[in-house]
Amino acid sequence: xxxxxxxxxxxxxxxxxxxxxxxxxxxxxxxxxxxxxxxxxxxxxxxxxxxxxxxxxxxxxxxxxxxxxxxxxxxxxxxxxxxxxxxxxxxxxxxxxxxxxxxxxxxxx
Numbered sequence: 655x656x657x658x659x660x661x662x663x664x665x666x667x668x669x670x671x672x673x674x675x676x677x678x679x680x681x682x683x684x685x686x687x688x689x690x691x692x693x694x695x696x697x698x699x700x701x702x703x704x705x706x707x708x709x710x711x712x713x714x715x716x717x718x719x720x721x722x723x724x725x726x727x728x729x730x731x732x733x734x735x736x737x738x739x740x741x742x743x744x745x746x747x748x749x750x751x752x753x754x755x756x757x758x759x760x761x762x763x
Contacts, residue, residue, distance in 0.1 A: 683744035
């Protein structure tokens with residue numbers, strides 16, 4: 655019995671065999687941010703259930719729904735105007751992505 659207790663204590667102290675296989679998860683990025691080409695007078699907007707708080711040309715939302723970033727970008731452009739940078743749930747848009755997103759205003763889609 656004594657050896658069983660010592661074995662259990664040793665196993666618990668080392669984390670056990672399963673503990674060595676657990677890897678830390680990357681932090682979940684659930685928010686979004688954007689920079690407008692022209693400052694807005696709106697202090698916030700509600701988009702797909704998420705509140706986007708704006709100050710001058712920067713808007714942020716701490717938590718947004720999981721949806722395609724381009725779709726969200728285009729809908730936000732229609733709501734707030736052209737943007738110069740955009741990040742959504744850990745995805746940051748390139749210049750080509752931004753041009754495609756802002757193109758929704760020109761194409762009238």
